Amino acid sequence: MARTAKQKDSLKEKAYELRKDILRMVHAAGSGHPGGSLSSIDLLLVLYERILKHDPERPAWPRRDRFVLSAGHVCPALYAVLADQGYFPKKRLSTLRKLGSPLQGHPELGSLPGIENSSGPLGQGYAFAVGKAMAAKLQKKKWKTYCLASDGEHDEGAVWEAAQEAAHHNLGNLCVIIDRNDIQISGRTTDVLDLKDLKRKYKAFGWKTVEIDGHNHRLIEDALTYFTYQQDDKPFCIIAHTTIGKGVTFMENNPLWHGKALDDEELAQALRELDRKQRAKHLKRLLRSKGVLR
Amino acid sequence: MKPRPRNLTDAAKKWWLTGKESLQREATRQGFGRGIVAAAKQDERVYALTADLKGSTGLSAFAERYPKRFVDVGVAEQSLAGIAAGMASEGLKPVMASFAVFSPGRNWDFIRTQIAYSRLPVIIVGSHAGLATGEDGATHQALEDVALMRSLPGMTILSPGDGNEAAFLIRAAIKKGKPAYLRLAREKTPQLIKRPALIGKGSWLLEGDDVCIITTGSMAFPALEAAKRLWAKHKKSASVLHAHTIKPLDAAALERAGKHELVITLEDHDVIGGLGSAAAELLARERRAAPLIRLGVNDRFGESGTPGQLYKKHGLDAQGISSAVMRALRE
Numbered sequence: 001m002a003r004t005a006k007q008k009d010s011l012k013e014k015a016y017e018l019r020k021d022i023l024r025m026v027h028a029a030g031s032g033h034p035g036g037s038l039s040s041i042d043l044l045l046v047l048y049e050r051i052l053k054h055d056p057e058r059p060a061w062p063r064r065d066r067f068v069l070s071a072g073h074v075c076p077a078l079y080a081v082l083a084d085q086g087y088f089p090k091k092r093l094s095t096l097r098k099l100g101s102p103l104q105g106h107p108e109l110g111s112l113p114g115i116e117n118s119s120g121p122l123g124q125g126y127a128f129a130v131g132k133a134m135a136a137k138l139q140k141k142k143w144k145t146y147c148l149a150s151d152g153e154h155d156e157g158a159v160w161e162a163a164q165e166a167a168h169h170n171l172g173n174l175c176v177i178i179d180r181n182d183i184q185i186s187g188r189t190t191d192v193l194d195l196k197d198l199k200r201k202y203k204a205f206g207w208k209t210v211e212i213d214g215h216n217h218r219l220i221e222d223a224l225t226y227f228t229y230q231q232d233d234k235p236f237c238i239i240a241h242t243t244i245g246k247g248v249t250f251m252e253n254n255p256l257w258h259g260k261a262l263d264d265e266e267l268a269q270a271l272r273e274l275d276r277k278q279r280a281k282h283l284k285r286l287l288r289s290k291g292v293l294r
Numbered sequence: 295m296k297p298r299p300r301n302l303t304d305a306a307k308k309w310w311l312t313g314k315e316s317l318q319r320e321a322t323r324q325g326f327g328r329g330i331v332a333a334a335k336q337d338e339r340v341y342a343l344t345a346d347l348k349g350s351t352g353l354s355a356f357a358e359r360y361p362k363r364f365v366d367v368g369v370a371e372q373s374l375a376g377i378a379a380g381m382a383s384e385g386l387k388p389v390m391a392s393f394a395v396f397s398p399g400r401n402w403d404f405i406r407t408q409i410a411y412s413r414l415p416v417i418i419v420g421s422h423a424g425l426a427t428g429e430d431g432a433t434h435q436a437l438e439d440v441a442l443m444r445s446l447p448g449m450t451i452l453s454p455g456d457g458n459e460a461a462f463l464i465r466a467a468i469k470k471g472k473p474a475y476l477r478l479a480r481e482k483t484p485q486l487i488k489r490p491a492l493i494g495k496g497s498w499l500l501e502g503d504d505v506c507i508i509t510t511g512s513m514a515f516p517a518l519e520a521a522k523r524l525w526a527k528h529k530k531s532a533s534v535l536h537a538h539t540i541k542p543l544d545a546a547a548l549e550r551a552g553k554h555e556l557v558i559t560l561e562d563h564d565v566i567g568g569l570g571s572a573a574a575e576l577l578a579r580e581r582r583a584a585p586l587i588r589l590g591v592n593d594r595f596g597e598s599g600t601p602g603q604l605y606k607k608h609g610l611d612a613q614g615i616s617s618a619v620m621r622a623l624r625e
Contacts, residue, residue: 068380109383109412117383118412124404127373133382134365138341139384158372158404165373169365 002064011217013285014084015045016278020271021080021093027267029097032105035261036150037077039181039214039242041047044081046220047146047177051228056086059113065143068117069126071150071179072106072260078115079103082114091269121289123156126176130162133174133235144228147176155193160205163235166205172233175224179214183255198239207237214240214279248273297502297521297531304487310518317484322512325457326478327352330389330466334360338618340468341381343367343390345374351391351421352478356481371401378416379408387415387468394420394436394477402442407472410446415471417464418443421478423453424562425596425604426512428480435596441567443475444541450474451541453569455487455497455514460539462490479512479562481601486514489534494539496547502531505619506554506584510537510569513560516605520560520615528620540569548576552583556622560615562605565590587622589615 019040026032047067048054067266069078076096084152088102093167095101102111106120116132119125129147136143139247165172178198182189189195202209210226212219220240227236244258245251261268289294299307309315334340334356343365344358357364367373371392378388391399397420398405410415420439427435443449452467452474454460460478467474470493491497498515500521509517514536521532535551537543551557557577559570570588577583591608605611609618 034336064599089587117380118407121403121407124376124408127376127404128383129406131382132371132384132510133378134377135381135384135386138362138386141387158376161370161373162376165370165377166366168368 002078011049012067012281013044013278015042016036016247016274017081018045019100019168020041020274021083022076023248023262023267023270025076025080025093025096026261029158029261031261032076032097033073033253033259034076035183036071036074036179036181038246038248038251039244040074040148040179041077041080042217043148043177043179043240044077044119044222046217047224048081050221051224052146053143054090054189056114059087063143066116066145066193068125068129068132068145069107069119069145071122071153072125074150078107080097082112088112104219106107122150122153123158123162126159127162127165129174130171131174133166134169136173137169138172144173144175147174149176149178151178151180151182151195151198154195154198163205163207164260166235170233171235172231174235175227175238176235177238177240179242179260180239181211181242183244183253183258185255185258187206187255202237208232208234208236209239211239211241214242215246247277295505295531296525296541297360297500300498300501302310302486302499306484317486319334319482319484320457321480321482322454322460323352323478323480325460326419326464327355329360329461332461333465333468334363337387337468339387341365341386341388343374343378343388343537345371345392345396346368347392350393351419365579371397372404375401375404376408379404379412379414381462382414382416383412384546389417389464389468391419391421392591393434393436394423394439394618398439398442398475399436406446406550409473410449413448413473415473417467417474417476419478419549419571422480423477424479424512425608426479426481426562426601428601428604429598432595435613437564437591437596438498438591439477439567440540440563444567444572448473449541450493450539451476451477452493452538453511453540454538455509455511455536459461459483459490462539463493466493468513476510481512483512484515486518493539494542494544496538496544497538498533498623499536500534500566501534502533504531504554505558505623506533506535506551507558507560507615508535508537508551508569508573509560510540511562513562514613515581516610516612517560519612523612523616524619530619530623537569540572543572543576545576548573549580550606552577552580554584556619557584557586558615558619559586559588559590561590561608562610565588565592585622587618590620
């Protein structure tokens with residue numbers, strides 16, 4: 001797919017903007033899950049910007065692609081992307097987890113435009129996504145179902161149940177993206193419950209699988225675009241290797257940030273780092289476009 | 295005065311008046327099987343799902359008639375609920391059937407969040423409920439399912455008294471378009487009810503003067519037999535109120551029931567959290583409600599045996615019920 005350098009760069013800059021939204025949101029809420037939100041934001045951003053057929057003006061447009069968030073705890077990332085896409089005003093983000101807010105601590109179907117499912121209890125959204133994909137197939141609809149699951153979520157037997165269902169029922173219209181940040185609430189996945197070779201497991205389950213760097217926008221887009229082009233009736237799985245807390249040095253790879261809000265000082269420090277990186281990215285693009293930076 | 299038959303079929307009325315039994319028998323799961331085929335004929339959005347229990351839950355005819363609208367997910371009750379919810383979110387009207395011990399027993403958490411909380415119109419059908427499951431033993435006798443489902447906001451709970459009522463209720467539940475639980479039994483039971491009441495309404499099967507037996511599901515016939523015995527042996531006149539809807543329980547009917555000398559609830563379920571609890575909650579609001587005794591399984595698990603043996607052991611046959619009533623009246 002042909003893209004201009006400008007588009008590519010603005011996506012990267014936007015990713016910084018959304019990271020800041022996530023951190024501000026969770027800070028204002030005083031609780032939440034910033035780590036996984038930062039590890040999955042690039043996946044969500046590329047999906048909504050480049051792949052998903054959707055229309056924020058018509059959230060119930062029947063022919064839209066469906067996005068099901070199975071790892072409901074990373075909803076700050078989804079809320080940030082939905083607001084950015086125009087599903088609701090950005091100022092609502094600061095109401096996250098507050099009494100009466102449609103931005104529930106974990107997403108609620110029907111509370112907010114663009115939310116396709118209720119999630120939080122792990123492993124459930126996965127089966128729900130299989131149900132959506134099955135409904136599309138049974139009714140011969142063209143739209144596709146995308147589902148974001150976490151790696152820790154794969155401890156749940158229900159995930160493997162649903163993975164078998166998708167393969168058995170030949171749901172080639174389903175794409176599951178796994179945010180493989182190797183960390184879950186109480187530590188490293190290798191220590192808590194080792195998932196071993198996820199790719200081989202999925203292969204053995206009858207899925208088509210690709211493994212990518214989940215922060216590389218180009219690779220994410222290529223993998224997802226490949227899914228939309230291929231005509232296989234195997235379900236499609238993208239194992240996206242990511243870093244928990246990505247973008248903020250003191251948060252990266254630290255299980256502590258799975259489910260803890262930043263205090264005032266930490267937020268200021270994180271925003272300074274993200275601002276600096278975002279500006280550097282912007283200036284690099286500017287200088288390049290003027291031909292003074294090679 | 296001898297109890298007067300009300301909403302009973304002609305055959306059941308005759309049985310009541312003359313004692314001659316020529317009642318047709320059908321399991322509620324079979325009635326459900328007829329009802330869902332009829333519903334599917336009228337509405338092409340009706341889909342049936344099962345977890346490897348097509349035949350046992352009464353779905354064979356549906357699967358044969360509508361193979362493209364039938365999904366067997368294998369032995370995977372969590373997926374059953376998750377997939378049904380996903381299908382419902384796309385405008386379909388899924389009916390998911392398994393044994394009550396597994397669904398809602400094993401997948402309650404999925405039902406809670408994906409169906410009830412998400413307000414999606416999935417009908418959950420739990421067959422082989424209660425002691426009447428018989429020989430399979432305690433592991434397969436769901437005695438807690440009503441309690442599990444009553445605690446879910448917005449969940450309607452239906453427990454038909456005979457096959458015809460089951461056929462009626464599945465259609466009514468699909469039409470209603472809200473999450474609902476339909477509780478079915480394995481054993482054949484007599485066709486008794488002339489006109490199934492609407493969802494949320496109780497059916498008066500007998501109108502008596504002294505005591506009121508509130509029954510649900512497959513206990514409707516034992517309730518009538520007990521009423522017969524109470525009149526024949528003790529000249530006690532019993533009303534029988536059949537509550538096919540356990541949630542929401544018919545408050546007006548309960549108020550009327552509370553005006554008797556004694557209220558008895560009768561269910562093939564644990565007395566904790568089932569019909570008895572629901573009735574107690576309503577009667578507690580009445581100023582002068584009659585005392586209540588709750589008959590059912592008393593805070594314990596079932597075991598292997600024929601349904602008849604088990605009902606007898608737990609005091610849920612005509613003799614057990616009538617003696618419990620007389621004991622309570624003497625106290």
